[in-house]
Amino acid sequence: MTITGDDLLARWLRRYRDVSVPGLRLVCFPHAGGAAGFFRTWAARLPYGVELYSVQYPGRQDRIQDDFAPDMDALAGPVAAALRPLCDRPLALFGHSMGAAVAHEVAMRLEEGGSGPLAGLCVSGRPAPDRARHTQVHLGGDEALLADLRKLGGTDEEVLTDPDLRELVLPALRADYHLIETYETRPAPPVETPVHVFVGDADPEVDGDEAAAWARHTSGAFTLRTFPGDHFYLLPGEADVVEEVVRACGPVDPWPSTP
Template sequence: MSERIGHDEKGGRVGQPNGSGPTPRPVWFRRFTPIPRPRTRLVCFPYAGGAASAFRAWPGRLPETVELLAVQYPGRQGRLQDPCVDDMDALAEPIVEALTPWLDRPLALFGHSMGASVAFEVAMRIEERHGVGPAALFVSGRGAPGRTRESVLHEQGDEALIADVLRLDAAAAPVLRDPDLRELVMGSIRADYKLSETYRPRPHASTGAPITAYVGRDDPDIDPADIRAWSPHTRAGYSERIFPGDHFYLVPHEAELIQDVAARLRTTA
């Protein structure tokens, strides 16, 4: 099954930061390689239709001082029984609440595609609620707020949604062309598309975290101006890097991307 869209592994419960045991609350994060006293925690937000397992190889490429928390959205993998969320506020708020026990270390946020928008909202809400925001925000494969293409695919039939997913991610074909597997993932895909298409960021929204924007040179939905438009949304520094590849450039260039993220974390967190 495709690692990009699928339900190939169960998400286990994650303990509190001090390792005191499992929590009965919803499992918002996968902690693939626990680190007792990390210098920084990198919180990773999946794309539409994606799940925490998209980041399961990342800890092996990160410095030993960086602990990764992969966000597990409801309605997929170990949270199949949890209702999908199709509204930005309803998704971002509980993630911020769930992150509160992990604020004993500096946080950095990374999000790809839809996950970049969720990470941006979470960054602003952490700062508003706690007075101190994340140390860094990495946005990937997503135009700045107000620069994403308008569409209403979430209101259309399954075939229209499937066609758009495959337009960006041909590797998802084995899942989406199998009737049984497709039934497992269509609910989360539709919810994620609705969240993305109905998301309306606050005017002049910004974060105190420095923003680094990543994009594939051949991403069909993003041009350089869409990426550079992230600059006004940070009150700290802005930088960008363009990789070879399309919307999912980060799959073949995973090592280079993680190396770049790690280098920037050394100077910001």
């Protein structure tokens, strides 16, 4: 069976804001254990002319029957293929935590395939690839995973304590922690796409030097934006984060007039 571009798009992307002639397409990549719906609320904050997509990793929500991606290639490769048809308009990527690493890999693949540079690559809550921290939480079992979630914040305590809810989230969490903790960046030149780093000032997962090191991974423009908060600073600071993403990445072409 031949898998078409439309099939890939439907499998991997959820569109939360449709625009007839978008001035910018924004594609968001969730954190470990996260799902596309994490970014659904961004749709109401975007200016007219910005189309919003979010990546749906396999093994969760409406893809609960799909096998988890065993490694970064199995995740970033199909997402890049799904996004290529969308590169006829300015395209920006935003990834948080594990999603930042996936977005970076996708940007590299799109450029290698001739679909770049992009309008922008926004990486949030993760050290630069050459400064990645080597952790092994996935080897510690379920309690280690749950303890790490508590440390990072952003997860409702009911999810961590209710046995039924825990069983819903733990499979995806195990798979994602294994993927990101065994991931090694492949040798590649810096992307030409501008890189914009977003970080919380109290994030235990990334410090200022680790965030600033992303500058070495682009030959284009580079910015670093710091927000108040911990690893999930983008939840209480959603309005400011969305505004900064749009300011950093667009518009590239003239936007359609507001109806």
